[in-house]
Amino acid sequence: xxxxxxxxxxxxxxxxxxxxxxxxxxxxxxxxxxxxxxxxxxxxxxxxxxxxxxxxxxxxxxxxxxxxxxxxxxxxxxxxxxxxxxxxxxxxxxxxxxxxxxxxxxxxxxxxxxxxxxxxxxxxxxxxxxxxxxxxxxxxxxxxxxxxxxxxxxxxxxxxxxxxxxxxxxxxxxxxxxxxxxxxxxxxxxxxxxxxxxxxxxxxxxxxxxxxxxxxxxxxxxxxxxxxxxxxxxxxxxxxxxxxxxxxxxxxxxxxxxxxxxxxxxxxxxxxxxxxxxxxxxxxxxxxxxxxxxxxxxxxxxxxxxxxx
Amino acid sequence: xxxxxxxxxxxxxxxxxxxxxxxxxxxxxxxxxxxxxxxxxxxxxxxxxxxxxxxxxxxxxxxxxxxxxxxxxxxxxxxxxxxxxxxxxxxxxxxxxxxxxxxxxxxxxxxxxxxxxxxxxxxxxxxxxxxxxxxxxxxxxxxxxxxxxxxxxxxxxxxxxxxxxxxxxxxxxxxxxxxxxxxxxxxxxxxxxxxxxxxxxxxxxxxxxxxxxxxxxxxxxxxxxxxxxxxxxxxxxxxxxxxxxxxxxxxxxxxxxxxxxxxxxxxxxxxxxxxxxxxxxxxxxxxxxxxxxxxxxxxxxxxxxxxxxxxxxxxxxxxxxxxxxxxxxxxxxxxxxxxxxxxxxxxxxxxxxxxxxxxxxxxxxxxxxxxxxxxxxxxxxxxxxxxxxxxxxxxxxxxxxxxxxxxxxxxxxxxxxxxxxxxxxxxxxxxxxxxxxxxxxxxxxxxxxxxxxxxxxxxxxxxxxxxxxxxxxxxxxxxxxxxxxxxxxxxxxxxxxxxxxxxxxxxxxxxxxxxxxxxxxxxxxxxxxxxxxxxxxxxxxxxxxxxxxxxxxxxxxxxxxxxxxxxxxxxxxxxxxxxxxxxxxxxxxxxxxxxxxxxxxxxxxxxxxxxxxxxxxxxxxxxxxxxxxxxxxxxxxxxxxxxxxxxxxxxxxxxxxxxxxxxxxxxxxxxxxxx
Numbered sequence: 001x002x003x004x005x006x007x008x009x010x011x012x013x014x015x016x017x018x019x020x021x022x023x024x025x026x027x028x029x030x031x032x033x034x035x036x037x038x039x040x041x042x043x044x045x046x047x048x049x050x051x052x053x054x055x056x057x058x059x060x061x062x063x064x065x066x067x068x069x070x071x072x073x074x075x076x077x078x079x080x081x082x083x084x085x086x087x088x089x090x091x092x093x094x095x096x097x098x099x100x101x102x103x104x105x106x107x108x109x110x111x112x113x114x115x116x117x118x119x120x121x122x123x124x125x126x127x128x129x130x131x132x133x134x135x136x137x138x139x140x141x142x143x144x145x146x147x148x149x150x151x152x153x154x155x156x157x158x159x160x161x162x163x164x165x166x167x168x169x170x171x172x173x174x175x176x177x178x179x180x181x182x183x184x185x186x187x188x189x190x191x192x193x194x195x196x197x198x199x200x201x202x203x204x205x206x207x208x209x210x211x212x213x214x215x216x217x218x219x220x221x222x223x224x225x226x227x228x229x230x231x232x233x234x235x236x237x238x239x240x241x242x243x244x245x246x247x248x249x250x251x252x253x254x255x256x257x258x259x260x261x262x263x264x265x266x267x268x269x270x271x272x273x274x275x276x277x278x279x280x281x282x283x284x285x286x287x288x289x290x291x292x293x294x295x296x297x298x299x300x301x302x303x304x305x306x307x308x309x
Numbered sequence: 310x311x312x313x314x315x316x317x318x319x320x321x322x323x324x325x326x327x328x329x330x331x332x333x334x335x336x337x338x339x340x341x342x343x344x345x346x347x348x349x350x351x352x353x354x355x356x357x358x359x360x361x362x363x364x365x366x367x368x369x370x371x372x373x374x375x376x377x378x379x380x381x382x383x384x385x386x387x388x389x390x391x392x393x394x395x396x397x398x399x400x401x402x403x404x405x406x407x408x409x410x411x412x413x414x415x416x417x418x419x420x421x422x423x424x425x426x427x428x429x430x431x432x433x434x435x436x437x438x439x440x441x442x443x444x445x446x447x448x449x450x451x452x453x454x455x456x457x458x459x460x461x462x463x464x465x466x467x468x469x470x471x472x473x474x475x476x477x478x479x480x481x482x483x484x485x486x487x488x489x490x491x492x493x494x495x496x497x498x499x500x501x502x503x504x505x506x507x508x509x510x511x512x513x514x515x516x517x518x519x520x521x522x523x524x525x526x527x528x529x530x531x532x533x534x535x536x537x538x539x540x541x542x543x544x545x546x547x548x549x550x551x552x553x554x555x556x557x558x559x560x561x562x563x564x565x566x567x568x569x570x571x572x573x574x575x576x577x578x579x580x581x582x583x584x585x586x587x588x589x590x591x592x593x594x595x596x597x598x599x600x601x602x603x604x605x606x607x608x609x610x611x612x613x614x615x616x617x618x619x620x621x622x623x624x625x626x627x628x629x630x631x632x633x634x635x636x637x638x639x640x641x642x643x644x645x646x647x648x649x650x651x652x653x654x655x656x657x658x659x660x661x662x663x664x665x666x667x668x669x670x671x672x673x674x675x676x677x678x679x680x681x682x683x684x685x686x687x688x689x690x691x692x693x694x695x696x697x698x699x700x701x702x703x704x705x706x707x708x709x710x711x712x713x714x715x716x717x718x719x720x721x722x723x724x725x726x727x728x729x730x731x732x733x734x735x736x737x738x739x740x741x742x743x744x745x746x747x748x749x750x751x752x753x754x755x756x757x758x759x760x761x762x763x764x765x766x767x768x769x770x771x772x773x774x775x776x777x778x779x780x781x782x783x784x785x786x787x788x789x790x791x792x793x794x795x796x797x798x799x800x801x802x803x804x805x806x807x808x809x810x811x812x813x814x815x816x817x818x819x820x821x822x823x824x825x826x827x828x829x830x831x832x833x834x835x836x837x838x839x840x841x842x843x844x845x846x847x848x849x850x851x852x853x854x855x856x857x858x859x860x861x862x863x864x865x866x867x868x869x870x871x872x873x874x875x876x877x878x879x880x881x882x883x884x885x886x887x888x889x890x891x892x893x894x895x896x897x898x899x900x901x902x903x904x905x906x907x908x909x910x911x912x913x914x915x916x917x918x919x920x921x922x923x924x925x926x927x928x929x930x931x932x933x934x935x936x937x938x939x940x941x942x943x944x945x946x947x948x949x950x951x952x953x954x955x956x957x958x959x960x961x962x963x964x965x966x967x968x969x970x971x972x973x974x975x976x977x978x979x980x981x982x983x984x
Contacts, residue, residue, distance in 0.1 A: 057332075057372075064375045064399035066465075119468060119517060122524040122578050125586060125628045125638070131675060131685060133714075163778060163802035167820035170859050170882045172915050172945065176356035181389065181411045194576075194590040194624040194642070202592060202622040203644055206572075211452075211476075213509045213534035214565035218598050218616030218650050224663045224701055225752045227646070232752045240855055240884040240913045242966060247826065248913060248949065251853060251888065254830055255793040256750035262495065264744070264833045266849045268890045268907035274952040276900055280498050280960045283949050285485065289498045289960075292484035298563040298614055300655035303605035308487050308494070309562055 037080035041073035044081060047089055048074075054143040067114060077110055077142065104135035111136040120191055127192030134161075139190070154183045158190075165237050173245075174238035187236070204229050219296025221304045225256070226295050249286035331373035333984070338366040340979035348971030351414040351449065352943060358388035358412060359975065375399060388412040388451060397459075404459035415448035415483065419502070419963045420955060422546060426502040427481050430559070433544035440955055448965055450480030450505050458513075466520030471513065478507040483965035486562055488547040497959035499546055503564065506537035522580030530572045530594075536565050539600050542608055546961055561608035566600035566616070574622075583631045590624035602655065617649040618664075636675035643668050648696070664696040671708075681717035685726075686710070695753075700737035704753050707731050710760075722766040730758040736788070744837040747790035755788045772808040777801075789829075790839055796826045815864040824855040832897070847894035853912065854887040873926050876937075880919045886912030888948075915945040915969075923977075933981040938974070945969040 045052040055061055055074065063069045068076035075081055083094035091097055098107050108130075115121045115136075124130050139157060140149045150157055155177050159166035169177045176182055184190075187207060188198045201207035208230045209216045217227075225232040233252060234244045241248045247255070250267050257263040267282035269275055280289050288294065291307045299309035341363050346353050353359070366383040378396040383389075393407035422438060423431035426446035458472030481502045489496035510533050517526025542559040572594030580586050596618045601610035623643040630636050648662040671689030678684055691706040712726035734755050739746050749755070764778035780800040786793060799822070806816040827850065831837075834845035842848060861880040868875055888909040892898050898907075923937025953967040 059377075059399060062372075062374055062399040064401065066400050117466065117520050119515075119519050119524070119526060122519060122576075123588065126588065126626060131636075131638075131673065133683065163776070163804060163818070163820065164780065164800055164822075166818075167800075167802065167822065167857065167859050170880070170917075171857065171884065172882075172913075172917065172943075176411060176413075179356045179389075181356055181409075194622075194626075202590070202624075203620075206620075209570070210511075210532075213476075213532065213568070214507055214536060216534065216568045216570060216596055216598070217566070218568070218596060218618045218648065219566070220602060220614045220616070220650070220653065220660045222648075222661070222663045224695065224697060224699075225750065227663050228665055228695075228752070240857060240886065240915070247853060247855070248947075251826075251828065251851060254851075255826075255828060256748070256752070258748045258791040258830050258833065259744055260833050261493075264831050266830065266832060266851070266890055266892065266907075268888075268902075269909050269948065270900075270902055270907060272909075272948050272951060273954050273957060276902070278954075278957055280495065280957070283957070284500070284953075284962055285483070285965065286949060289485040289500065290487035290495045292486070292503075293563065296565075298566055298600055299603040299605040300611055300653070301605050301658045302656075303494075304563070304603070305658055305660070309603060309605040 035072065035080070037082045038072055038075050039081045039085055041075075043085060044074040044078075051143050054145060057145070058142055058149065060142050098135070098137040104133040104138070107135035107137055123189075123192035123194070125192065126194065127190065128198060129190055130192065154185065158184045168235070168238035171238035171240050173240070173242050175236065175244070177237070204231050215295045217296045219298055220300070221297045221307065223294055223296065223307060249288055250281055253287045253291075331371055331376070333369070333371050335367070335369035336981060336983045337368075338979060338981040340364040340977055343976045344973065345975075346971055346973045348943075349417075349969045350971070351417040351447070352945075352969040353941070353971045353973050354412070354414050356389075356411065356413060358384070359973075362387075398463075400465075401463040402459060402461045404457075406455075406457040408453070408455050411452040411454070413450045413452075413480075415450075416963075416965050416967065417447045417449070418445055419448050419483075419965060420445050421502060421963045422499070422961050423501065423543065427504055429504050429538040429541050429564075431501055431541070431543035432559075433546055437546055437961075443955070446481060446502060448481050448483055448502065448963075450478055450482060453477045453479075466518050467516075468519060468526075469514075469516045471515075473510075473512045475511075476507075476509045478505055478509075480505045483963060484541075484562065486543070486560065488545050488560075489959070490547070497547055499543070499961045500963045500965060501541065501543050501562070502963065503541055503562075504538050507565075508535045508537075509533070517576075524576070524578035526576045528574045528576070530570075530574075532570050534565075534568045534570075536567055538564050539566060540564060540603060540608070540610075547959060559608050560606060561603055563603040563605075566598040566614075568596060568598040568616070570594065570596040572620070581629075583629060585627065585629040585631070588624075588626045588628070590622065592620075592622040594620045594622075596620075602653065604655065611655060612653060614653060615651045619645075619647045619649055621645040621647075634677055636673075636677070638673040638675075639671075640673075641668070641670040659698075661698045662696070663701075665693055666696075667691065667693045681715060683714045683716065685712040685714075701750075702734040702737065702753050704732050704734045720767065720769045723763075724765070725763040726761070728758075728760040730756075730760075732756045732758075734788075742837050744791070744831065744833050747831070747837065747839055749786060749789040749792050751786065751789070751793040754786045754792065756784055756786045758782065758784045772810075774804075774806045776804045778803075791829060791831050794827050794829050796824065798825070799823045811867060811870050813864055813866045815862070817860070817862045819860040820858070822857045824853075824857075826853040826855075827851070828853070842894040844894075844896055847892065847897045849890060849892045849894075849897075851891075852889040854885075854889070855912070856885045858883045858885075868924075871927065873924065876921075876923045876925065878919070878921045880917075882915075882917040884913055884915050886914055888912045909948045911946045911948045911951065913947050915943065915947075917944075918942045931983050933983075934979070935981075936978045938976050940975075941971075941973045943969065943971050 059065050060068045079096040081095055087093050092099060092101065139151060141151050142149055144151050146153060187200060189200050190198060192198060193200055195201050199207045233246060235246050239245060245252060254263060262281050267279055270277055271279035271282040273283045281287060293307040297304040297307050297309060303309040343361055344359060365385050367381060369380045371378040376398050380394045382392045384391060388410055391409040395405040397403035420443040422443055423433060424444055425431045426444060454474060454476045456472060456474040460470035462468050482505050483500055484503045485498050485500045487494040487498050512531050515526050515528035541562040541564055545560045572592055574590060574592035576590050578586060578588040598616035599613055602612055602614045604611040626638065626640040628638050644667045646664045648664040650662055652660060652662060669689065669691040671687060673687040676684040687710045689708040694703045695701040708730045710728035712724065714724045716722055732755055734753055760782045762780040767775040782798040784796045786795060801821045803819040808814045829850045831839050831848050836846040839848050859882040863878045866875040890907045891904050919941045921937060921939040923935050926934045950967050953964065955962050955964060
């Protein structure tokens, strides 16, 4: 194992060194030449007053942020405007407009010119959004007045595309997403991570344990599917079944457990509270009536092993 | 809260303000609510604290050319209150402090045979109190989170960030314990309130360098979890004869142990020739816990159990875009969980140590084809080995997928995709007399999964936007004899939005998901092999249907443009489940039962209807007055909680999750002032 780790460590390090030798230096080419074709923000403001006002209120206009304010203001993102002015304006006429007609990659590239150097966007290419050709301005607008320049608040913004998640988060058992107490970005990073589905952790359990720290254990008796992946039994956004379970006990438990006595017994309508033979393996919390420590137990003997104490 | 106040005072000097160059803006809102809730108040307020009263929100922003400061507060004085302050200097540093609360209400007015609900000692009176004298309490928890942190970018390209969240979770949660006599301990049980008193303190630190073509960051995460109660003591209502003690000697329940975890990670990225980029993540972590083992079924503490789990994560990703036609991603992901905990043998039972090693590698190819076609193809292979003394197989997954998107039309974007996944696993030593030989746990069982998805975005003109999506998933477990054998899911999502000029805006949605699971099981006493059946050993199957529907309609009608707006919203969520049983050996059905009268027709059925109407008056852009009415109706019908009994034989319950139905009406008015 150790040897494997050393090899896995040395491989990226050697690639880093190799790339350094191949690197062209990455020097910024500071434009010192005359800005031909640029008209300046004041000219833009003459026609686009509302957009200018929102720009002026945003972080992009702050000199300290070393962004467009230190470069060409509006024309940093939209390109030189002289020809646009000459032609009398118009959407996308000789100007770079962030609209659907422009290739999403080109729109994103404009933003990455500055933002690629930031820790927030260094993993952009890891992102499914990048694969799907989602451009920065599909979610953000430098002219928006919301937090992070989002076009809409969460979760509504995310639900515009993730409609299956919108549907799930409305179900009777759900994380408090619609209530606004947690956000999509509490768990996911839309700009890309190394985790599955852009989660902010290397594994699902690592993410869940950030809030559900009591489930970390390590317990004397562990339930393997629990220790491996919470999503074996739970669905994160919403479920028709309590506790975000993918199915109700005892049926969920019997999906894996069939043995003598109760694991193999069919619990039918006859075993409900008012059935002909009520069973505590079905009514109420079913299996969890006794096996409450299903996430792990520090009790000894068969009782701990069966997660009943 | 005193800590928050002092921290806010401390951060303000860090953001020097200059009244001459800065600007203030903000918003203050006050809402008044009158509510009427009939039925289950806990379900209505599952994550809320909606009641008669005044609710306030406040947001203040200050910004100058160099500095910014934001202060916000909402739901002041309620269980959902939130406060925060963030300030800093653009491009140099940023600091924040925030405090928030999240309630989670499960059941109000639960009742127990015990005294002491909410503590770790539950006592019984002998004889057990009649139901009318049981003690009432609420199942409810609350998280109080306090977080502070800062980041420094002053010395770009170097950066540093630190955050230190602290969380306190308190309340009561339902658990249960078997209290019957051996050999059938589960013949009776008691539902008991577990005291929740958790504290989690964490720290995150990252230092790094970010400038093209390099990115490198080293981070540390440390978290400590403390549970104020390691054991829950309770008297056993079953009394003498029980294998779990008697009313004179309390029984005990082991609660989550204290733990600590840390993780160190390096993340790096470098640009390479041919428009390529290499990215890596190397992380190692350790989680430990220690606490005395509960010598069940007594309440005596045994030896210390030292729990230790080590984890390693490695990611290597190479992106390349050598020609405009092609995007390439090659990746390798390795996750290792090694369980180095104590292995103890107590009363003849030894704990297993579970760990796993997962290696995943694959290639994604994105083809930017002519005529605005884009084709995504991917191949992934995952190998998972598991370490445990019980047999859990190694699984090997192969996943192939492709997706085609067309952007050539002006007003329509269609997309279609297909994914094929196959999991192979080796069965353990086959003993036909052992039922385990026929059972596959679905998470490791060999399976074939087919997923088809398609969607189309239609926007024929700027005022209309329409989207239809469809997804079909079919999973088959071909080697499973006993257990989950297959499932299917059909999902349809439909959305439409239309703007009627300056008159109105409407939107509507309709979502369906139809889920179907099929399980094949065996009631087993002596003969394991499912090919033979008798009255003690017979097969049965179960088809679970879990259908979900939701739809809604919303509109904004501009009665007087920019002055008076009428907002209407309707949302409906409906679930319809069914458990269809079939005994495959008729003589096993006795007492008038047959395959037609044993099904459960109300398997988590519910309907949630929400309506709201409000009128917003905005005399100027600075002021807004709103008045409205909202109605919500929730009807829940789950067979497992139907006709709920607090005492059933020698089982004592508390009413957890029972009777969730409610009707709620809210009249509200609000005033918002922006400046």
